[in-house]
Structures are given as C-alpha cells and as structure tokens.
Amino acid sequence: MRHRADNNDGSCREILTGKHAGKWRVQFTLRTDAGGNSRLSRIFRTKSEAKSFLHQLLRGERIEATFASKETTMGDWFEWLAVNDWPESIAEVTIAQRKARFRKYAQAHFGRMPLSSIDAVRVRAFYQELRAQGASASLIASVKSDLVRAFGQAITPYQKVPSSHANPFRLSLPASQRRVAVALSVDEVRAAIQAPMLDASQRALLGLLLLAGLRLGEVMAVTKQQLRIDENLIAVDRAVKVEFGGKQSIGLPKKDKTRNAVMCQTLKSILLPHIADLEPEALLWPAISENKPRMKKRFYEFWKATAALAGLPAEMSPHDCRLTHVNLIEKLMPLVSVTTLKEHVGHAATGVTEANYTRPISASQKILIVELDRVFGIANF
Numbered sequence: 001m002r003h004r005a006d007n008n009d010g011s012c013r014e015i016l017t018g019k020h021a022g023k024w025r026v027q028f029t030l031r032t033d034a035g036g037n038s039r040l041s042r043i044f045r046t047k048s049e050a051k052s053f054l055h056q057l058l059r060g061e062r063i064e065a066t067f068a069s070k071e072t073t074m075g076d077w078f079e080w081l082a083v084n085d086w087p088e089s090i091a092e093v094t095i096a097q098r099k100a101r102f103r104k105y106a107q108a109h110f111g112r113m114p115l116s117s118i119d120a121v122r123v124r125a126f127y128q129e130l131r132a133q134g135a136s137a138s139l140i141a142s143v144k145s146d147l148v149r150a151f152g153q154a155i156t157p158y159q160k161v162p163s164s165h166a167n168p169f170r171l172s173l174p175a176s177q178r179r180v181a182v183a184l185s186v187d188e189v190r191a192a193i194q195a196p197m198l199d200a201s202q203r204a205l206l207g208l209l210l211l212a213g214l215r216l217g218e219v220m221a222v223t224k225q226q227l228r229i230d231e232n233l234i235a236v237d238r239a240v241k242v243e244f245g246g247k248q249s250i251g252l253p254k255k256d257k258t259r260n261a262v263m264c265q266t267l268k269s270i271l272l273p274h275i276a277d278l279e280p281e282a283l284l285w286p287a288i289s290e291n292k293p294r295m296k297k298r299f300y301e302f303w304k305a306t307a308a309l310a311g312l313p314a315e316m317s318p319h320d321c322r323l324t325h326v327n328l329i330e331k332l333m334p335l336v337s338v339t340t341l342k343e344h345v346g347h348a349a350t351g352v353t354e355a356n357y358t359r360p361i362s363a364s365q366k367i368l369i370v371e372l373d374r375v376f377g378i379a380n381f
Contacts, residue, residue, distance in 0.1 A: 096244030
C-alpha cells in the first residue's frame with residue numbers, strides 16, 4: 001500500500017510562464033512501500049481540476065491509481081525535466097534548444113518508450129540512423145548530450161529507474177571535428193586596428209574586441225556612459241541576450257557577472273572619435289531607426305565587413321578576438337596576475353583561461369628561448 005508523505009500536503013499553483021502558462025500544476029510527494037519518496041507532478045487546464053486531483057490524493061483515493069498507470073516514458077520525463085528541473089540552473093534558450101532537438105530527432109524513437117525499456121541496442125541503432133540521414137557529428141553529439149543528461153537524472157537523483165541500470169545513451173561516438181580557433185600575434189593585431197580602410201565605427205569595434213576582450217553580446221549592448229574615459233575603465237554590466245527563435249533582449253552579462261574591464265590609452269584613442277557626438281545613453285552601434293541594439297544577424301554582417309577591411313582571416317570569429325586578447329596577456333604580460341586577468345575578462349575561474357583561451361605564439365616562445373639560454377648559459381657547449 002502506498003501513502004502520502006506525512007510531512008507534505010502537496011501544492012496546487014498556477015503556471016505563470018512558458019508554454020503551460022495559465023494552467024495549474026499539482027505536486028505531491030508519495031511514500032512507496034519500500035520506504036522511499038516519489039515525486040508526483042501533474043498539469044491541469046483549470047484550477048478546479050487541479051484542486052480536485054489534489055484533494056483525492058490527500059484522501060488517498062488516487063494514489064494507487066496513479067502508481068498503477070503506465071511507467072514514465074522518455075518523452076514525459078524529458079518534458080518534466082524541462083519544466084521542473086532545468087530552469088533552476090540552465091538558461092531558457094538552452095532548454096528550448098534541447099526540447100527542439102528532442103522533438104525533431106528523438107521523439108519518434110524514444111518519446112513513448114518507458115525508461116526501463118531503453119537499452120544500448122536501440123540507442124546504437126538510433127545513432128546509426130541519424131548518421132545515415134546525414135546528421136553531422138556535432139549534431140549527434142548534441143543530441144546524445146541531451147539524452148545522457150535526461151536519462152542520468154532519471155537514475156539519480158530522481159530514481160525513476162534503478163541505480164543499477166546503466167545509462168544506455170553513453171555509447172561512444174566518433175569525435176566531431178572541432179573548429180580551429182584563430183589566435184593573432186601582436187603584429188597582426190596592430191596591423192588590423194591600424195588598417196587605413198576602416199572608418200571610426202569599424203575601428204572602435206575592433207578595439208573593443210581585440211584590446212578589451214569583450215564578448216560579442218557585450219559589444220552589441222555597450223553605451224557611451226559605460227565607457228568611463230577618465231577612469232580608464234569599461235563598465236560591463238549589460239549584454240544582448242538572444243532567445244530561442246532569434247528574439248533579442250538586454251540583460252546582465254554571461255553568468256550574471258558584471259565587471260570593470262580596463263581601457264588602455266590605445267583603446268581610448270580609438271574610441272574617442274566614434275563616441276564624440278553621442279549622448280550618454282546612446283548605443284555605440286544602434287539599430288537604424290531607434291536606440292536599440294542591431295539584430296545579431298545584422299551585427300555579424302557589420303563584423304564581416306570590418307574584418308575584411310582589416311585583413312583578418314576569413315574564418316575568424318568575434319570570439320577569436322577575445323581569445324587573442326586573453327592569449328596575448330597571459331603569454332606576453334607576466335606582470336598581470338591571473339586574478340586581475342580573470343576579473344578583466346569576466347571568467348568564473350582562472351582555470352577557464354588556461355584551458356580554453358591559451359595558444360602557442362612565436363613571440364612568447366622566443367621569450368622562453370632567451371630565458372632558457374640565460375639560465376643555463378651553455379649556448380657554446
């Protein structure tokens with residue numbers, strides 16, 4: 001016999017956001033025969049339906065029927081996580097992307113399949129079918145990552161399947177070919193920002209990307225008043241957020257982490273001609289008709305035109321400018337502490353810089369050669 005948990009009378013709340021907005025969710029904790037707890041969550045169209053269901057649970061009338069219903073399917077479980085678990089730690093746009101990938105690629109295979117019925121043989125066939133349909137290795141890896149996470153949470157902490165049940169989606173796959181990032185040298189950076197064909201607006205864009213290391217979304221949202229010229233600082237406290245489907249909004253920078261990026265004298269001299277006639281609240285690169293950030297697609301067109309005039313590699317992205325900026329500081333500016341660099345670029349930890357933003361550059365290797373010879377002094381050995 002199953003009973004409701006003694007210390008939980010359940011809840012009935014209206015859903016305020018998302019695709020279920022306006023509906024009502026009932027949540028209830030049940031105690032199983034084995035002594036463990038099982039979390040129950042149901043969505044209803046009206047408040048009266050939800051309240052009636054909760055009252056029946058409280059009286060113990062619906063518990064047996066609820067547990068006797070069919071086992072949780074992968075589709076139901078994926079949707080439950082998207083509504084009840086992932087919003088606590090994952091951005092809304094990321095959740096939307098996961099749901100879209102599941103509906104397009106995995107729903108037909110696993111949507112109606114009970115979690116305990118999914119095995120490695122079915123999963124292997126699924127991956128092979130995706131590959132046969134022309135899906136790229138990176139797409140298959142993204143789909144796999146979504147499914148591994150969802151099934152893993154079914155094992156722990158939610159115990160929808162026994163802990164002895166292996167995660168079948170963890171099958172090995174051919175590694176996708178990673179894009180090779182572009183890291184410029186000091187001379188290449190200097191040549192780019194001094195390119196004679198650039199106008200003041202384009203030169204300012206390259207300055208913020210290469211000499212301040214700002215992210216693209218931060219550059220898109222930057223206003224004149226964020227450029228604290230007298231203090232040699234840039235207040236990075238806003239960024240463009242792109243939601244699933246392309247809708248844009250203004251919010252805090254990545255991880256909601258604001259910071260002050262430094263502004264060197266070179267960058268200051270680059271920015272001043274562009275901002276001279278702007279009002280304090282004005283965006284440096286607004287939309288054509290109003291003081292709103294340009295759409296990301298339009299801003300990329302602006303970046304591509306600027307990069308071409310500056311002679312940058314065709315495959316270089318705005319984020320490669322940030323990588324270049326961090327790499328040159330880390331390799332060629334030993335007086336800059338790791339914590340100062342971390343605060344300047346807004347990294348959560350110093351390890352992020354070392355793992356993702358450093359590349360070998362000839363100038364730093366020459367420094368190492370000179371230092372080795374200086375220390376060992378055996379050049380004529």
